[in-house]
Amino acid sequence: MKNKQNIEKVPLIGQTLKEIVHLIQEMGFPKFRGKQIFQWLYQHRINEMNEMANVPNDIRQKLSSSFIIHPLQLNLHTKSDQEPTEKFLFTLQSGEDIESVLMKDGKRNTLCISTQVGCAVDCDFCATAKMGFQKNLTTGEIVDQYIHVQNMSSRPITNIVFMGMGEPFLNYKNVISAADLLNHPEGIQMGARRITISTAGVVPKIKQFAEEKHKYKLAISLNASNEPQRKEIMPITKTHRLNDLMEAADMYYQSSGRFPTFEYVLMEGINDSLRDAHELARLIGRQPCKVNVIPYNEIGGIYRRPSDDKIKSFLSQLKNVPFQVTVRWSRGTDIKAGCGQLAVNSDS
Ligand code: SF4
DSSP states (O other), X not given: OOOOSOTTSEESTTOOHHHHHHHHHXXXXXXXXXXXHHHHHHTSOXXXXXXXXXXXXXXXXXXXXXXXXXXXXXXXXEEOSSSSEEEEEEEOTTSOEEEEEEEEETTEEEEEOOOEEEOSSOOTTOTGGGGOEEEEOOHHHHHHHHHHHHHHOSSOOOEEEEOSSSOGGGGHHHHHHHHHHHHOTTTTOOOGGGXXXXXXXXXXXXXXXXHTTOOSEEEEEOOOSSHHHHHHHOTHHHHSOHHHHHHHHHHHHHHHOOOOEEEEEEOTTTTOSHXXXXXXXXXXXXXXXXXXXXXOOOOSSSOOOOOHHHHHHHHHTTTTOSXXXXXXXXXXXXXXXXXXXXXXXXXX
């Protein structure tokens, strides 16, 4: 379905405080109006210009002539029957579709957002990869996923993970601007430690992220215990070698003092043997980090989820390692909202 919004107009969501102040001053209005508008957009999450109660009508009218609020239009909202998980399908102004997933787990209400339409990284086990790369999302298209979903959720979103469609670090600038907007003290105010950016291993960007000393958490999709195995399932390893990736992860720890999280999607017969568990422990060694094991969510391809017994015996081999190991029994698989399952198609 197409986005029915006026595609001639520029969305306000995605603009920084500085940009809105500049815009409002260019229109001939005082600077403080810019801050008010910023707060209406990001703190109050308005849907209509006329909801800006303390902003004079002439400013609202002038804004309405060239701008709209949202870059995204919600087209489908699906709830899982089995889990407290919801999936949202949005259409961009340019017509492409993207997805976001909301997962409730105890006090946590985590939103997984997309950063690209499709993905070029081509991980063999991933549904998004099958779409190919189409385009980078703008800062506004990334942040608007949060705004729409929070407006529909009865509970506050407590955590945001950049783990939906796309490789966030191949859209680095817009991803960092989006995280900065989500974290902004005059706007959404999502704590930096509640924002996690995930990468398949774009080494120069991990180093840049570390050098720029961003406060957000870093997750790395590792998924293999050695280089040949990783090359098979994640071709990005041919460009960014496993040793370089481990070194970049350590650099992030050294510069931020925060543990990177290694995500390890466990696939039957691929990386789930006891030997893999030992190799994984050796690969990581004493590097300060967390490891999150994610039993694979099947997408109808050649990869399978290991049996629960196999998953447990893999985990038991990691009992005495010097790093923390957690398991994410991924959610929403009945609505294809599990990790690695996001792909826009007719039955999604
Ligand atoms: S797992 Fe992530 S990086 Fe790899 S193809 Fe899928 S969306 Fe892209």
